[in-house]
């Protein structure tokens with residue numbers, strides 16, 4: 357069972373759900389309470405949290421997808437809308453994956 361806050365933005369809800377799906381896919385046991393939760397943070401395994409953060413973001417905005425969208429000239433706002441993500445998540449994925457540098461290299465060839 358995945359619990360999420362229905363009062364958060366749809367993009368935040370999707371991010372939270374993808375994070376929890378990542379825990380399930382990786383077979384992590386136990387509960388996970390997000391940093392933005394109203395209740396105090398209880399992280400049972402920091403390695404699992406980092407893995408779920410990375411995989412959750414990957415599930416929300418896949419690497420090849422964002423690369424293709426950036427190569428096609430789409431903005432972070434457009435990419436966020438396509439994936440139901442926040443602009444902050446789109447910018448995070450662009451930065452952490454080096455998407456803009458990779459897109460610029462593709463344009464040269």
Ligand SMILES: [Zn+2]
Pocket residue numbers: 375379388389404405408
């Ligand atoms: Zn977690």
